[in-house]
Amino acid sequence: MQTSNRVRGISVENPLLQINHLSTSFRIGDQYYRAVDDVSLSVNKNEVLGIVGESGSGKSALAYSIMRLHNRAKIEGEILFRGKDIMTLKNSEMNKLRGNDMAMIFQDPLTALNPLMPVGNQIGETLLLHQPNISKHERKERVLELLHLVGIPRPNYVYEQFPHELSGGMRQRIVIAIAIANKPELLIADEPTTALDVTIQAQILDLIRELKEDMHSGVILITHDLGVVAEMADRVAVMYAGEIVEIADVVSLFENPLHPYTRSLLNSVPAEGQDRLHVIQGIVPALQYLPREGCRFRERIPWIDPSAHEEHPELHEVEPGHFVRCTCFKQFYFPDKREEAGIYGNS
Amino acid sequence: MKFMWKFIVRRIIITFPQLILLSVLLFLMAQAMPGDALTGLIDPNVPEEVKEQRREELGLNDPWHVRYVDWVSGIVKGDLGQSFRFKMPVTEVVTDRVINSFWLSLVTLVFTYLIAVPLGMLSGRYNNTLLDSAITTYTYIGFATPIFIFALVMVWVFGYNLGWFPTSGSVAPGLEPGTMEYYLSKFYHLLLPALSMALIQTVSTVQYLRSEIIDTKQKDFIITARAKGASESRVYNRHIFRNSILPIAAFFGYEITTLITGSIFVERIFAYPGMGQLFIESVLLRDFSVVNAVVLLFGIAMILGALLSDIILSIVDPRIRIK
Amino acid sequence: MAILEVTNLKVYFPIKAGIFNRTVDYVRAVDGVSFVLEEGKTYGLVGESGSGKTTTGRAIIGLEKVTEGKIVFQGKDITKKRARTRELNRNMQMIFQDPYSSLNPKKRVLDIVAEPLRNYEHLSKKQEKMRVQELLELVGLSPESILKYPHEFSGGQRQRIGIARAIALKPKLIIADEPVSALDVSVQAQVLNFMKDIQKELGLTYLFISHDLGIVKHMCDEIAIMYKGRHVEQGTKEDIFERPQHIYTKRLVAAIPEINPRHREKQFQFRKEVEKEYDAAYDDYFNKDGLAYQLQKISDTHLVALPEKG
Secondary structure, X not given: OOOOHHHHOOOOOOOOEEEEEEEEEEEEOOEXXXXXXXXXXXXXXXXXXXXXOOOOOOHHHHHHHHOOOOOOXXXXXXXXXXXXXXXXXXXXXXXXXXXXXXXXXXXXXXXXOOOOOOHHHHHHHHHHHHOOOOOHHHHHHHHHHHHHHOOOOOHHHHHOXXXXXXXXXXXXXXXXHHHHOOOOOEEEEEOXXXXXXXXXXXXXXXXXXXXXXXXXXXXXXXEOOHHHHHHHOXXXXXXXXXXXXXXXXXXXXXHOOOOXXXXXXXXXXXXXXXXXXXXXXXXXXXXXXXXXXXXXXXXHXXXXXXXXXXXXXXXXXXXXXXXXXXXXXXXXXXXXXXXXXXXXXXX | OHHHHHHHHHXXXXXXXHHHHHXXXXXXXXXXXXXXXXXXXXXXXXXXXXXXXXXXXXXXXXOHHHHHHHHHHHHHOOOOOEOOOOOOEHHHHHHHHHHHHHHHXXXXXXXXXXXXXXXXXXXXXXXXXXHXXXXXXXXXXXXXXXXXXXXXXXXXXXXXXXXXXXXXXXXXXXXXXXOHHHHHHHHHHHHHHHHHHHHHHHHHHXXXXXXXXXXXXXXXXXXXXXHOXXXXXXXXXXXXXXXXXXXXXXXXXXXXXXXXXXXXXXXXXXXXXXXXXXXXXXXXXXXXXXXXXXXXXXXXXXHHHHHHHHHHXXXXXXXXXXX | OEEEEEEEEEEEEEEEEOOOOEEEEEXXXXXXXXXXXXXXXXXXXXXXXXXXXXXXXXXXXXXXXXXXXXXXXXXXXXXXXXXXXXXXXXXXXEEOOOOOOOOOOOXXXXXXXXXXXXXXXXXXXXHHHHHHHHHHHHOOOOHHHHHOOHHHOOHHHHHHHHHHHHHOOOOOEEEEEOOOOOOOHHHHHHHHHHHHHHHHHHOOEEEEEEOOHHHHHHHOOEEEEEEOOEEEEEEEHHHHHHOOOOHHHHHHHHOOOOOOHHHHHHHHHHHHHHHHHHHHHHHHHEOOOOOEOOEEEOOOOOEEEOOOOO
């Protein structure tokens, strides 16, 4: 059996991270609206969980919730990290976890770095915060090692440089060095390559993969790029309008996508032999106008018989480890066959 | 570092045309004023031929560019002309006043920042709270209150009614210069005018710092700092405060301009013998050579202030250092 | 028939330095680029950030000063600004990258789309309104939206308003500078489909500037790969994606994420090999300044920047 439990997505007895019924709400006017709505998922050690969705799907809000980095959001539910609910932790206890046991790689490496601090000090700060006892000299040695590890040439020179003196790819390496400084068990990467060129993207993804292998960390990779997910993830969760609509191991998701949204998304990126791209009707509604009753994707596929949807759509396990929300997937079809070339074409 | 020096040298070179322009304007202003250097020196009853002869001797009939060069070289040597009122060289009239004004400005600046930094930080950090509203209200009142009215109130309350501070002069009479009492008295005389000025002038800095902090607070790198596990106090001290104070530091030099305007009123109200007071008195008495000298010194101070601001900025902001 | 011919185009930007801000050197943003656009085709210009692809597009439409070279549009030399007649200008339009900042937020859709019409055609208010409504319908927006403001639209809709403005004068050539890179995947699809549709309908020629190889492959007939201001390879879609010859192109193509998770290990391995080849053969493909050589013809359609033999 080549497909191990890990790949099949069956949660091993003690997941590194277990999220139960997590909701994150933002205040608009005088009301709270859920940007993340009742999400449950798990991440194991040594596993990459990809979270895919377009803007407004709630994927970034979910990441920030796990790190508890939201300033003014209402968060409900359980976040069990190594079996312990971190929602109940005090801020000072949370600070001991952040940057040490769980760390984050951000999307835009220019704005994610302090413009007035040499990059060496910015990496060193993470070490200082969690290992206050090591000497200044040793800390610098460690930073130089990290710079070398993330593939920065001439670490001694770059140590003193400011973010604006580095290229986008170099800056993202610095952001990664900050995140991995204390070998975190959980690494959350929020669109880590969106701002980068394709060859740099390949290098950065390679780096994240290598680091994961070395540290045996669990990784949550958030992206809108299906290609990135296909290359990186062991399991994939697809988010739409704050909910997980499909979750499966990566091979099942790409070879047997079920939810209409997943299938639409896969057909809207150019593929071999596809003459026309599929266009999802309508737009993702703003947070205040999200439909909260019934299938949230219903309005985007009006040609599907309304009775195909569940009244209260739930995640159904259709195969071991492969979950799909709502029942509408059973009757879903593309109205225009040209738009459905299949993701691998016919070759 | 090399780039920084290049920037500073270039910036200093730019000040020369500014200074020349200032001097030309002043020279033209002086020419436009009634009378000339002779008017104050000579008995008005002296016959016109004698005056004309004296004018010729003093070079007052030379073409304007020769007189301009004479005038500028005089200034460089410290010769600012004769005061009509004091019947002595302007340089002597001005020297003590400059020193007094310098100390008053310095103490005012210290007060300004002592008030602005904590208030701006608190207001920015806890924005949209009761504390922030209180501080913002103070800044609005500060903006709305003219400095001369506020200074009058301060003199009236703390000088006359409560008697806590002296109400005029820069030092108690009869003290021996150089003694400890002398300096303490000088400082004591400074306090109330400096505080009056600072309380009003600081409000713009408070607001500026507040909005800088609110702005920096929302930057992505602050989230990075939190994600590293930095405590709130560290996030504020190490990241937000440092990055917000930078534009304030750069503003420092320009603060001199505000100080000069403020001092003109405040020195008058506190009868404090500084440049501002001298300026008002000389204008009222039409002591033009002194007015001219004061304007020249004010102008130089402002140009140097701007220079200082840019240099400070180039030192503290690595992004400018490169350009 | 060739609609646009670019010959040895160079766009240099001066670098100022020293105390007196003298020009000490030039940034060679575009450094000797030649290509021909056939009418009705889509020509892709691909490169990473800083490769000069956007500057090339801006120079062609007249937003950058040409340092050297020649641009011939519809048979007329338009290298000099003065040579750009009104008639030629209206036949060439541009679509910009960011649909959020390229539309004036204070203007209504009617005024945005009608702006080129007002410059070139003297229509009555009523005719103008009808034309704008036609255009909006053509880009798939409701004709009632003419009185709305840009912020009332989504990103994809805004980009379509930008396109409506660009096609208002029925141009022959559209320069599209990263037209979909700021958009979500599903919205990208909408804009790309639409660009293909109006191309057929209006017989448009596109110069499609993009860093996204997947989209370029989907859209373009011919492709040029740009690096440091020069073309490293030029050819049909098949030439570039199936028979890449230049090491830079190979590396770029290898970096495209593999959409089939079953093949990913193979892809990583392939990428490693290409990377090794890139490191080993770098000096064979680039001159001592790290720039590409002159293009050499290796087939009727396929040109590669290789050192001259001998």
